Amino acid sequence: MVLANEMNDKRMKFILNNAEIYGVNDKIDVIRGNSDNFRCRKKIDAVVITMDYENLKTSTESFCLFANLVPDIRKTLENAFRITENVVLIVPKFVDVSELALLFTDVRRQGKQ
Numbered sequence: 001m002v003l004a005n006e007m008n009d010k011r012m013k014f015i016l017n018n019a020e021i022y023g024v025n026d027k028i029d030v031i032r033g034n035s036d037n038f039r040c041r042k043k044i045d046a047v048v049i050t051m052d053y054e055n056l057k058t059s060t061e062s063f064c065l066f067a068n069l070v071p072d073i074r075k076t077l078e079n080a081f082r083i084t085e086n087v088v089l090i091v092p093k094f095v096d097v098s099e100l101a102l103l104f105t106d107v108r109r110q111g112k113q
Contacts, residue, residue, distance in 0.1 A: 003044050003083065006032045046086040049076060065091070065099055077107045 002024075006012040012030060019025040029042070064071055073089075080087045091100060 001042050001044050002028045003047055004028055005033065005047075005049075006030065007033060032061045044084045046088060047080040047084055048090065049080060050090040065095060065103055073103065074107055075102070078110065081107065 003011075004015050006015060009032075012032060015028070015030055016025065017030045019030075077087060077089065089100075089104075
């Protein structure tokens with residue numbers, strides 16, 4: 001089972017349309033809202049998080065994940081890890097990889113306390 005969480009109506013329709021095209025609409029739950037809605041009683045195999053990068057300028061320079069993403073990326077990841085160990089975060093190609101590693105390490109360490 002895959003959990004899709006989307007705030008944008010246009011993207012939500014896109015998710016549902018693609019699921020139907022690929023014949024997996026019975027394996028995807030789509031929830032409208034933000035990451036606070038990550039509550040599910042079914043077994044979830046993975047959570048894939050794509051943030052809203054449309055407003056970011058394309059750049060070859062790295063950017064700070066913590067400063068540039070809203071809602072707070074830590075909270076989003078913490079909510080996702082409450083559901084499953086298999087969490088994927090889709091990031092722009094110019095993200096600082098060491099910052100990404102630090103983010104996941106901090107979130108996982110916080111979750112084990």
